[in-house]
Amino acid sequence: MSAAFTIFAKKMTREKRIPFDVSIDPFYSENNMEYLKKVIDEIESGKAVLSEHQLMEE
Numbered sequence: 222m223s224a225a226f227t228i229f230a231k232k233m234t235r236e237k238r239i240p241f242d243v244s245i246d247p248f249y250s251e252n253n254m255e256y257l258k259k260v261i262d263e264i265e266s267g268k269a270v271l272s273e274h275q276l277m278e279e
Contacts, residue, residue, distance in 0.1 A: 232240045247253065263269035 229240065260269065264271070
């Protein structure tokens with residue numbers, strides 16, 4: 222564990238950045254959240270047409 226941290230710290234010092242990409246889960250993107258709210262509103266108002274998914278077991 223200490224060897225791994227040492228490698229991480231040295232790489233971070235050399236590159237002057239975190240040596241990996243940090244990203245946000247796309248599920249929580251603004252566009253997806255707006256889409257989900259729209260679908261929820263359609264379901265709650267009765268406007269949505271729901272159908273069984275092909276992968277669902279009976």
